[in-house]
Amino acid sequence: MRISVENLTRRFGCNVALDQVSFAVPSGSVYGFVGPNGAGKTTAIRIMAGLDQPDSGQVWYDDLPAVEYPEKALRFIGFMPDTLADSRDTRVWEYLDFFARACGLKGAEKEKALVRVGELTNLENLSERFLGELSKGMKQQVSLARILLHEPSVLLLDEPAAGLDPRARIELRQSLRKLAFSGKTILISSHILTELEDLADGVVIIEKGKILSCGALGEITADRKKSECRVLLTFPSAAADFIEKLKALSVAQTVEVHSPRQLQLTLASEDRFPAAMAKIFQSGLPVIGMSRPDVGLEGVFMDKTSGEVQ
Amino acid sequence: MKNIAMLLNRKFSDRLNPVWVKEIRQMLNGRGLLWSAAALVTAGLFFSYLASFAGEPHSQADPAFGYYLFCYWVILLIPVLECVSRWHYERGQDCLTPEYTTGLSAFTILNGKLLAAVTSTLILLLIGLPAFYFLFYSEWPFIDYFILFLPNYLMTVTLLFLLCLLPPRKKTSPGSLPGLVLIGLLFWIAVLVLLANLVRHSLEPEHGPILFHVFLLSLAAAVQCYFWCHARLLPARANRMLLPRIAGLILCLLFIPADGVYSFNTGVVFSVYGVINILTASFERFELTERCRAELPKKPIRRLIVLFFSSGAYSGLIYGMVFLAAGAVWKGMETVTFHSVCFYFMFYALAALVIRRWKPGWTPWALLLVYAFCNFLALFNIVHPNGWFSILTPMNILEGNARLIVPLALSGAVLLVVLIQAFLPSALPRDFRPK
Numbered sequence: 001m002r003i004s005v006e007n008l009t010r011r012f013g014c015n016v017a018l019d020q021v022s023f024a025v026p027s028g029s030v031y032g033f034v035g036p037n038g039a040g041k042t043t044a045i046r047i048m049a050g051l052d053q054p055d056s057g058q059v060w061y062d063d064l065p066a067v068e069y070p071e072k073a074l075r076f077i078g079f080m081p082d083t084l085a086d087s088r089d090t091r092v093w094e095y096l097d098f099f100a101r102a103c104g105l106k107g108a109e110k111e112k113a114l115v116r117v118g119e120l121t122n123l124e125n126l127s128e129r130f131l132g133e134l135s136k137g138m139k140q141q142v143s144l145a146r147i148l149l150h151e152p153s154v155l156l157l158d159e160p161a162a163g164l165d166p167r168a169r170i171e172l173r174q175s176l177r178k179l180a181f182s183g184k185t186i187l188i189s190s191h192i193l194t195e196l197e198d199l200a201d202g203v204v205i206i207e208k209g210k211i212l213s214c215g216a217l218g219e220i221t222a223d224r225k226k227s228e229c230r231v232l233l234t235f236p237s238a239a240a241d242f243i244e245k246l247k248a249l250s251v252a253q254t255v256e257v258h259s260p261r262q263l264q265l266t267l268a269s270e271d272r273f274p275a276a277m278a279k280i281f282q283s284g285l286p287v288i289g290m291s292r293p294d295v296g297l298e299g300v301f302m303d304k305t306s307g308e309v310q
Numbered sequence: 311m312k313n314i315a316m317l318l319n320r321k322f323s324d325r326l327n328p329v330w331v332k333e334i335r336q337m338l339n340g341r342g343l344l345w346s347a348a349a350l351v352t353a354g355l356f357f358s359y360l361a362s363f364a365g366e367p368h369s370q371a372d373p374a375f376g377y378y379l380f381c382y383w384v385i386l387l388i389p390v391l392e393c394v395s396r397w398h399y400e401r402g403q404d405c406l407t408p409e410y411t412t413g414l415s416a417f418t419i420l421n422g423k424l425l426a427a428v429t430s431t432l433i434l435l436l437i438g439l440p441a442f443y444f445l446f447y448s449e450w451p452f453i454d455y456f457i458l459f460l461p462n463y464l465m466t467v468t469l470l471f472l473l474c475l476l477p478p479r480k481k482t483s484p485g486s487l488p489g490l491v492l493i494g495l496l497f498w499i500a501v502l503v504l505l506a507n508l509v510r511h512s513l514e515p516e517h518g519p520i521l522f523h524v525f526l527l528s529l530a531a532a533v534q535c536y537f538w539c540h541a542r543l544l545p546a547r548a549n550r551m552l553l554p555r556i557a558g559l560i561l562c563l564l565f566i567p568a569d570g571v572y573s574f575n576t577g578v579v580f581s582v583y584g585v586i587n588i589l590t591a592s593f594e595r596f597e598l599t600e601r602c603r604a605e606l607p608k609k610p611i612r613r614l615i616v617l618f619f620s621s622g623a624y625s626g627l628i629y630g631m632v633f634l635a636a637g638a639v640w641k642g643m644e645t646v647t648f649h650s651v652c653f654y655f656m657f658y659a660l661a662a663l664v665i666r667r668w669k670p671g672w673t674p675w676a677l678l679l680v681y682a683f684c685n686f687l688a689l690f691n692i693v694h695p696n697g698w699f700s701i702l703t704p705m706n707i708l709e710g711n712a713r714l715i716v717p718l719a720l721s722g723a724v725l726l727v728v729l730i731q732a733f734l735p736s737a738l739p740r741d742f743r744p745k
Contacts, residue, residue, distance in 0.1 A: 051410060053546045068601040070545045075413040085408065089340040094332070095408075101328035102412035110324065130339075
């Protein structure tokens with residue numbers, strides 16, 4: 001199912017949270033929704049899930065206008081909010097049972113769905129625990145389980161990995177990876193760009209309520225290759241000792257100390273990278289490591305955004 | 311036996327209202343209900359004990375004081391004790407009411423909440439029955455207050471359950487639909503508490519007319535509140551006011567045979583209902599939503615009928631004015647002062663519409679303030695006719711039918727401005743297609 005967002009505008013008083021936001025997520029693909037804090041990600045996702053109303057604009061799921069008919073859209077959307085259920089009076093199985101009933105699942109079909117999501121999210125041993133007793137990672141798994149009960153064709157995940165410890169994050173990533181192969185259209189809002197890069201086919205970058213970039217990951221990173229590129233070289237001893245030798249090679253526009261054992265080279269363009277690296281290694285400099293800080297999603301994000309909030 | 315239980319569970323459990331099942335589970339897992347029952351029984355015994363002193367010769371204790379204290383205790387404190395933790399959780403800034411993230415219909419959500427309130431009352435009654443039984447046979451004076459307690463508790467818990475449904479917002483204007491629902495429900499509670507108190511004296515024949523009036527009005531208020539709550543749960547762009555307005559019309563028609571019984575004045579009910587709708591209309595959106603337009607019938611007569619009941623400032627205005635006009639034509643000459651106030655209400659509501667169209671940024675808060683101020687002045691003029699406030703509501707210098715004619719003329723003039731301002735909504739059905 002294709003998601004198409006058209007000219008969404010949402011104001012909170014004088015503050016414009018979303019300003020003519022438009023983007024599309026092709027059917028069956030996984031897109032990252034990234035931006036600094038206060039960029040408008042949660043507002044956009046809440047509108048897409050039918051929980052908030054835009055001042056203008058429309059969200060389409062194939063041919064269905066979700067702003068007008070949110071109750072119809074909710075039947076095939078799984079929305080995972082950034083806030084988690086923590087009722088002290090509800091057990092995990094009761095919480096999931098409520099959502100299964102709310103989705104119209106009955107009898108054996110309901111039992112089957114509960115077992116399926118329990119296995120996918122490793123909740124089998126937690127079913128008798130109260131929601132208020134769970135850790136943040138466990139709650140995230142419960143939230144993920146409940147949105148998968150009715151096998152939605154679209155998943156909207158708002159900061160699913162926020163505040164999780166490394167183990168919980170890895171477990172969540174594994175669950176998401178399984179989902180990414182299931183043919184669902186998924187939009188994930190997240191700050192953890194390296195993890196998104198592993199999962200996502202494309203990315204939507206938003207800042208100050210405006211879309212800065214949107215498209216397949218390959219296309220967006222390919223655009224960047226035309227601009228200058230930065231390379232970090234790691235040395236076994238003080239990096240400052242090698243500045244003059246590198247400058248003498250004339251491979252980079254600038255050479256600066258990045259950290260005690262690292263030098264940062266700025267090349268005029270991405271095209272010069274292979275030749276420059278060949279020349280450096282042939283020169284016999286004791287380089288023990290090389291990295292590209294601005295390649296990939298992180299690089300694109302840093303390029304496109306200014307870090308300002310509304 | 312186990313198989314039968316499983317079969318019953320499979321056959322019937324899944325047919326139950328999911329919201330009701332969720333609420334009952336939460337209620338049973340939590341301790342609120344148990345604490346409420348304990349508080350009820352303790353309070354009953356304590357106040358009964360106090361009242362027993364009131365009958366002694368040198369006692370200065372007033373039984374009425376004990377009664378009112380008990381009423382406040384059971385009406386306000388116990389239900390709040392029961393619901394406060396859930397209220398706190400569900401109204402918290404970070405909480406997302408789970409019902410809203412599902413495809414549950416508005417009726418399912420509303421009925422589930424109401425059923426849960428009824429069930430909690432029944433559970434409380436069952437827990438309290440041994441104490442009631444003991445008090446009844448001891449002939450302690452406060453037994454009737456316990457009976458009063460149950461409807462009061464039911465109403466308060468219902469209110470709290472329904473208020474939990476309102477999404478947490480930093481700014482909820484009293485003029486918006488949730489605000490109106492809140493005000494309506496508070497009114498409903500006040501009426502029912504009054505009713506409950508009247509039931510105590512229902513055997514006295516002179517209370518018959520009051521009981522009849524209160525019964526009819528509280529029934530109407532309850533039905534309207536139910537449909538307002540339903541409207542509140544519908545998506546923002548749906549035709550929310552359709553059902554409340556149809557229900558209102560049916561109720562008003564059902565009231566016609568009651569006119570004259572125990573001096574019941576149906577015309578006044580029509581007028582009050584009309585004024586409420588005019589006031590509500592002044593806060594509604596001017597344009598029909600895309601969804602409302604798409605759902606309008608294509609045949610002109612059907613479209614006009616649906617438009618009459620639809621959400622929107624102009625539809626609401628016409629709907630309210632029809633009822634006010636019907637009430638005024640029917641009983642206007644008998645209740646000149648009352649209808650004069652109604653027309654002032656209409657005049658101010660129309661003026662608010664003009665202002666809002668001209669200055670869309672003005673919030674309903676400001677308009678509500680205008681209503682409150684102007685109508686206070688209008689009422690003040692009736693009570694204290696020599697005030698200088700007569701500039702705004704010159705009722706005191708008018709006599710007889712002129713009292714009706716002046717606000718009517720004022721309303722008519724402003725209505726003309728409203729009509730000129732209104733770019734009448736193009737009520738053509740539209741198809742939805744992605745661009």
